[in-house]
Amino acid sequence: xxxxxxxxxxxxxxxxxxxxxxxxxxxxxxxxxxxxxxxxxxxxxxxxxxxxxxxxxxxxxxxxxxxxxxxxxxxxxxxxxxxxxxxxxxxxxxxxxxxxxxxxxxxxxxxxxxxxxxxxxxxxxxxxxxxxxxxxxxxxxxxxxxxxxxxxxxxxxxxxxxxxxxxxxxxxxxxxxxxxxxxxxxxxxxxxxxxxxxxxxxxxxxxxxxxxxxxxxxxxxxxxxxxxxxxxxxxxxxxxxxxxxxxxxxxxxxxxxxxxxxxxxxxxxxxxxxxxxxxxxxxxxxxxxxxxxxxxxxxxxxxxxxxxxxxxxxxxxxxxxxxxxxxxxxxxxxxxxxxxxxxxxxxxxxxxxxxxxxxxxxxxxxxxxxxxxxxxxxxxxxxxxxxx
Amino acid sequence: xxxxxxxxxxxxxxxxxxxxxxxxxxxxxxxxxxxxxxxxxxxxxxxxxxxxxxxxxxxxxxxxxxxxxxxxxxxxxxxxxxxxxxxxxxxxxxxxxxxxxxxxxxxxxxxxxxxxxxxxxxxxxxxxxxxxxxxxxxxxxxxxxxxxxxxxxxxxxxxxxxxxxxxxxxxxxxxxxxxxxxxxxxxxxxxxxxxxxxxxxxxxxxxxxxxxxxxxxxxxxxxxxxxxxxxxxxxxxxxxxxxxxxxxxxxxxxxxxxxxxxxxxxxxxxxxxxxxxxxxxxxxxxxxxxxxxxxxxxxxxxxxxxxxxxxxxxxxxxxxxxxxxxxxxxxxxxxxxxxxxxxxxxxxxxxxxxxxxxxxxxxxxxxxxxxxxxxxxxxxxxxxxxxx
Numbered sequence: 001x002x003x004x005x006x007x008x009x010x011x012x013x014x015x016x017x018x019x020x021x022x023x024x025x026x027x028x029x030x031x032x033x034x035x036x037x038x039x040x041x042x043x044x045x046x047x048x049x050x051x052x053x054x055x056x057x058x059x060x061x062x063x064x065x066x067x068x069x070x071x072x073x074x075x076x077x078x079x080x081x082x083x084x085x086x087x088x089x090x091x092x093x094x095x096x097x098x099x100x101x102x103x104x105x106x107x108x109x110x111x112x113x114x115x116x117x118x119x120x121x122x123x124x125x126x127x128x129x130x131x132x133x134x135x136x137x138x139x140x141x142x143x144x145x146x147x148x149x150x151x152x153x154x155x156x157x158x159x160x161x162x163x164x165x166x167x168x169x170x171x172x173x174x175x176x177x178x179x180x181x182x183x184x185x186x187x188x189x190x191x192x193x194x195x196x197x198x199x200x201x202x203x204x205x206x207x208x209x210x211x212x213x214x215x216x217x218x219x220x221x222x223x224x225x226x227x228x229x230x231x232x233x234x235x236x237x238x239x240x241x242x243x244x245x246x247x248x249x250x251x252x253x254x255x256x257x258x259x260x261x262x263x264x265x266x267x268x269x270x271x272x273x274x275x276x277x278x279x280x281x282x283x284x285x286x287x288x289x290x291x292x293x294x295x296x297x298x299x300x301x302x303x304x305x306x307x308x309x310x311x312x313x314x315x316x317x318x319x320x321x322x323x324x325x326x327x328x329x330x331x332x333x334x335x336x337x338x339x340x341x342x343x344x345x346x347x348x349x350x351x352x353x354x355x356x357x358x359x360x361x362x363x364x365x366x367x368x369x370x371x372x373x374x375x376x377x378x379x380x381x382x383x384x385x386x387x388x
Numbered sequence: 389x390x391x392x393x394x395x396x397x398x399x400x401x402x403x404x405x406x407x408x409x410x411x412x413x414x415x416x417x418x419x420x421x422x423x424x425x426x427x428x429x430x431x432x433x434x435x436x437x438x439x440x441x442x443x444x445x446x447x448x449x450x451x452x453x454x455x456x457x458x459x460x461x462x463x464x465x466x467x468x469x470x471x472x473x474x475x476x477x478x479x480x481x482x483x484x485x486x487x488x489x490x491x492x493x494x495x496x497x498x499x500x501x502x503x504x505x506x507x508x509x510x511x512x513x514x515x516x517x518x519x520x521x522x523x524x525x526x527x528x529x530x531x532x533x534x535x536x537x538x539x540x541x542x543x544x545x546x547x548x549x550x551x552x553x554x555x556x557x558x559x560x561x562x563x564x565x566x567x568x569x570x571x572x573x574x575x576x577x578x579x580x581x582x583x584x585x586x587x588x589x590x591x592x593x594x595x596x597x598x599x600x601x602x603x604x605x606x607x608x609x610x611x612x613x614x615x616x617x618x619x620x621x622x623x624x625x626x627x628x629x630x631x632x633x634x635x636x637x638x639x640x641x642x643x644x645x646x647x648x649x650x651x652x653x654x655x656x657x658x659x660x661x662x663x664x665x666x667x668x669x670x671x672x673x674x675x676x677x678x679x680x681x682x683x684x685x686x687x688x689x690x691x692x693x694x695x696x697x698x699x700x701x702x703x704x705x706x707x708x709x710x711x712x713x714x715x716x717x718x719x720x721x722x723x724x725x726x727x728x729x730x731x732x733x734x735x736x737x738x739x740x741x742x743x744x745x746x747x748x749x750x751x752x753x754x755x756x757x758x759x760x761x762x763x764x765x766x767x768x769x770x771x772x773x774x775x776x
Binding site for chain 2: 019026027030130269284288292301305306307312315319
């Protein structure tokens, strides 16, 4: 029998318990032993809960139980979750998490502790919810030099953008709708300002190139200042506006990563990723472009990835998965070293017959700094990069 | 140092050698040791080839070299490839392949030998070329009960269908175009009659449910009798015609699998998979729908998956991957036990305002047998299932 604990019984934690319950027989058959949910660590009152008999309030119970194999961390944030993850790994437990903030900000340290203690620290659920993407990236695509990762990494903002484009409603209204549907938090800043997408593109970069890209080094622009007019104009010219986290490998081996709303050509598979879905495109030098698509959030999809990691941790009990990233990557300056085409809107921009309004896509690629200078010179009110 | 041999130096074999060459440094860094291509087994004259110094003509050289770790089988077919794979596994070598015919027809036996000898037999490249899909299915989605797999599994037929729909050209002409571009073989039967897609849906079913689905038990219809008119009519009603391999789990636990051209609604992510690309949708009871997209064939994409498997085999040298499927699955009769909606065309079919011509989609789901009876009664000339 393998024993599991869930720390933090919110949406994800309860989802994990539910997947263990509903698929218990299948999981036991695959694993060759039953998976037993032994503890739920939560400080809240869960007395009416069907799992009330296994709720504990003290982390030390988990830490000191030698029969406990895997700890699922679904606390969130990088304070208590960091302390308990550290201690669980030091106590020789495998840890599985969906906590992108913690992995992006402290993953290197935690993976180093896991290596020392010969246990697994796995986090497939931290990017793309239930979509298998991290393991395919570091394992199936390991034969490739990864050239680029570009993803619709945040379902909330993708829902808002889809409503703006297809419903013709402005940002504020689409945000209120997302909040009413439970897709957006009361304080939506982490989503709409791109913070969540930034953490995810950092984790993808870390695994793609084995070097740490810290969130604070990633230029991040969200969608809160996006004008409905630009979404509409882009649509008329055969583009969709999507918030992308993007990371590239430069010819000299340095990485570059940023988050921004982009004009995505309709022919790109990313253009068709709508509503709360996520899509992550990975370009390898052998495989070309592959894309992974599915629900990027939600209790059961996220729990699907967590439980997959739990099984993988147990399959790699004796010989842990070799996984981690080293010292900080040498990063290119996104402002001055990356070239792309740009969309501009304003009365002073050159004419472009694809657009009925005063909008324009630069025929040549240029840096963000050059594009900003052009926008200033032409009095443009909107400036967005184009994914080519 | 890890030593590799490639058996069969055709498109895939040469692609594997090229990926080992171009990404050698990265592979060695990840693995912690260099990957050395020690032998190429091929009976053809490869004297002008840059790898001529390592070409051998006798399989026994590989079999008897204790320093050889992994054998890549890219011979194809199920005769010589079967014999050499058996012997390589029995000699304690890991074997990696892209050979869907062999895996679909003899995978169970070969995986059983691999289990006995404690080596890996891996075949990610056998489905979807370079697209990571088998490992995500059996590993990342292991927390799910898989409910359905539906995929555009053959790039050649998808190219032909795309040209028929977008170019408005009939099947024969689109096939000649595919042959001229090198996408279709001179003898295109395995592709256009659905045989290739059938092998792939069998492999997906085997991994989804752990029971063997043999190709001969799978009802298979290709695209050679597809009329351009139906592709056009479907398009006007918001559908795309796609050749799908499809496998489902029935409520009683039995599986059903078949290959047929379907009407796919434009809103489905499969509808946008065009040209030689593949897309595989997997539905799990926790994760919902996820889709994997990319190039389903070609030397380097396929080699990407092979090399990923080589690395994985080497990472699981001591403790092999637990992978395999057991005795034959109990299969439902696709003709009488699966219900779906159907598209019919003919002068006698009921009116359906979505279609300008005499075409119709049944409002209710029915079995294939019932649909055929309806087609006969109404004198319909075309009958295709609808993916809902």
